[in-house]
Each structure stands twice: as structure tokens, then as C-alpha cells.
Amino acid sequence: MKVGMFTSGYQRSDMEEIFRDAKRFGYDYIELWGGRPHAYAYDLMRGQIDKVLNLRNKYEIPIKVYTPEHNAYPYNYMIGDEYQRKESMEYLKTAIQMGKSLGAEYTVISAGHAGYNATKKEIWERLCKSMRELADYAQEIEHMLLIEALTPFESNVCTTANDLCDIIKYIDSPYFGAMLDVVPPYVQHESIMGYFHKLGNKLKHLHIVDSDGKSDTHLVPGDGNLPLKELIEEIQAYGYDGGATIELVTAYINEPSLYARQAIDRFRKITER
Template sequence: MQIGLFTSGYQRNPLRDAFADAERFGYDYVELWGGRPHAFAPDLKAGDLAAVRALADQHGVPIRVYTPEHNAYPYNFMIGSESQRADAIDYLTTCLDMGKAMGAEFTVISPAHAGYRTPRAEVNERLVDSVTQLARHAERIGHTLVVEALTPYESNVCTTADDLAWLLDQVGSPNLAAMCDIVPPFVQHESIVGYLDKLGDRMRHLHVVDSDGSSDTHLVPGEGVIPLRELLAEFRAAGYDGTATIELVTNYLNEPRLYARRAIDELRALLED
């Protein structure tokens, strides 16, 4: 299992700190957060891409995953007018182009909240239409689009393995896959290992963190209540040998390197048991 560092936790630090720490602490790769000031796709397209790729080369840490910021202002393809949706799709198309250009294996999206009053039929139609557009672009450029389910605290669109499997079936693209952030199934009492059964080889990625069981907070492995040692053993027994990013986001912004070090030390110890 390849262990990745998510750069979102370093958003108040220079991006070079994340790459330097990934190298120092023994991470296998970086999952690059696509937000300012680090790797916002329009900035990459305007000329910043070369500097980001240079950081990966300098530290010998590849960018295997690109995860653009798009679940809050100003981009959310699940809510607002058609022109707002089109703007979000244009932005994510650029994100796919930049993911491909930086050499990432795939670009990750996660459908955000569609609004409390939106009928389910309208939600489903908008979701399928939007992801189909993005998947077709991924096919054209030879890249892979991966969809992540969110917690019910964050979204009312795609929150379970069943939702992901349904979406992949509806779109029907060879360049579309899914992933499992282990917090969403845990907080809603869904089987985490069930993702493997329901998605099979269409599950391409993991976000591995810990959880308090009652919020969307992402904690350092070992500091929550998920039985991680047993869970990781089940994933390995099932033959999962893909990427697994320790997705520390905003909970540790004050000292990201301290927690990035602790997180990989804790996770490697759990994997060795």
C-alpha cells in the first residue's frame, strides 16, 4: 500500500514545505490540493505548473493524485444556475488537464451539496450529466477521473458506496473510477470494507484517517475511534495494493509537519502489526 501526504494541511505554509516533509518522513507520494496559494488549476495553466513539477523532481516525491478545491465558493457543479454549473465544469475540465500535465495518475472530485430544496430527480440528472461531461473529457486526454463520496454533514448527493456504484453505472466510462474516504461510511454506520465488494476493481484510491464517529473531522490515525488496525488488515487481505493518502485537512493547520510525521509513523506501525 502506497502512503501519500495531502498538501491541503499545508495551505498556510509554502508548498515546498509539504514536498520537503513528504521526503523527510518517508511518504511514497503527494496528493496535491488544488487551491490557492498552492496549485489552483488556472494558476498552474498560467505558468505555475513548471514550479510545482520542479518541487516533485527536487524532492523525489511524485504527484500521484490531484484533488482540486471545488466544494465551496466559487465552484460547485451541483447547485445554482445552469451558467454556474457550466462555469464549474469548465474549471474542472482545466483541473483534469492540469492533473494530466503534472503526471498524476488521476484527478479526484467529490459532488458537493445540491441544496435542501432540490428534488432528487433533479439532483440525479445534474450529477450524471456533469460527471459524464468530465469523464468524456478524461477519455479524450487519456486521464482518469475518480469520484469521492462525502459525509452527510457535507453533501446530500453522493455519500455511500451504493451512490458511487450507481453513478459509475450511469456514466459508463472506462476513465471513471471511485474511491473510499473511510470517514463517510464510518460516521453513517456503513460498512467500510463493503466498498470493496460494491466497487471491486473500480475502487482506485483510499483516504485513510481517523474519526470521532460523529462529525466530518479527519484525525491523525490512532487518535479517533475507527478500528484502523483491523480495517487495514481487511483491505490488505482483500488484495488492495493501491494508493492511500493520509488526508489531514484543516484540523492541524497550525503545525502540519508535526502531525504529518506522527500520522505516517502511526499508520506504518498499524500496517506492520
């Protein structure tokens, strides 16, 4: 299983530290967070992408996944008026284009909170409309788009394996698939392995971290109570051969290098046979 480093926790550091650390700590790839100051889609489009690609080549660390920042700041296609939705669509289309230009295998998105007044019917119709638009664009430029489920603390739209199955079946595109972050099912007492059985070959990518089982906090492996060793053994026994990003976000933003090293060292120990 290839192991990746998520870069959100490095947003207060120079971009070169990301690639240098990924190389020296032994990560197989980077999952590039698409936010300022490093890889915001519009900044990449205006020329910053050259710096990112030069660092990728210098350190020989591939960018397997591009994950643009959205859902609240200021883009959330699931809430607000049609102008706001369309503006979010244009931003995410640009992000998909930049994901392909970065040489990423996937661009990953999610569905933000739709607000407390939206009905189930309204949520579904808006999600379908937006995903159709993005998936059609991904297919047009031949780049794979993935959607992940969020925790109920973050969203009321797409939070379970069944939610992913519903939207993927509805869109029915070879360029639209799913990814699994292990925290959402764990905090909801949902089967993590159920994602594999329900989604099959549409499940393309993983985020693996530890969890306290009661919040959306993403913890360094070993700091929570998720049975990671047994989970990873089950995933390997299932035959999954995609990537697994250790998704540390802003909980460790003060010392990203220390925790990036600790995370992969612990992950290796967990997966030792």
C-alpha cells in the first residue's frame, strides 16, 4: 500500500519543506492541499504551478492527489443562491483542470453543509445538479474526480457509504468515483469495510488516520482508539491496492514536520508483519 502525506498542516511553512519532508521521511507521494499560500487553484492557474512541478521533480515525489479547499471559505456549492453555486462550480472546474495539470491521478472533493432549512429533496437535487456538472467536465478533460463522505459534524449531505453509492450510481461516469476517509464511518458506528463491499471498484483512494470516535479530529496513528492494525490487515486482505494518505490537517499545524515523521513511523510499525 502506497502511503501519502497530506499537506494542509504545512500551510504556515514554505512549500519546499513539504517535498523535502516527504522525501526524507519516506512517503511515497503527496496529496496536495489546494489552499493558500501553496496550491490554491487560481494561483496555480496564473503560474504558481511551475514552482510546484519544479519541486516535485527536484525531490522526485509524485503528486498523486489534488484536494482543493472548499465547502466554506468561500466556496460551498451546497448552500446559498444560484450565483454562489455557479461560482463554486467554476472554481472546482478550475481545480479539476489544475489537478490534471499537476499530473495527479485524482482530484478529490466533498459536499459541504446544505444548511438547516434545506429539505432532503432540495439537498439531493442540488447535489445531483452540481455533481453532474463537475463529472461531465472531468470526463471532458479525462481526469478522475472523487467524492468523499464527511462526518455529520461537517455536513448533512454526503456522510455515509450509502450516500456515496447513491450519487455515484446516479452520475454513472467512468471519471467519477469515491474515496474513503476512515473517520466518518468510525464516529457514526458505521462499518468501514462496508465501504469496500458497497462501492467495489468505484472506491479509488483512502485517508487513514486515528480517531477518538467522537469528533472529526484526525489524529496521528496510535493517538486514538481506532483498531488500525486490524483495519489495515482487513483492507489488505480485501485486495485494495490504491493509495492511503495519512491525512493530518490543522491539529498539528504548529509542528508539521515532527508529526509527519511520527505518523509514517507509526504507520510502518502498525503494518509490519
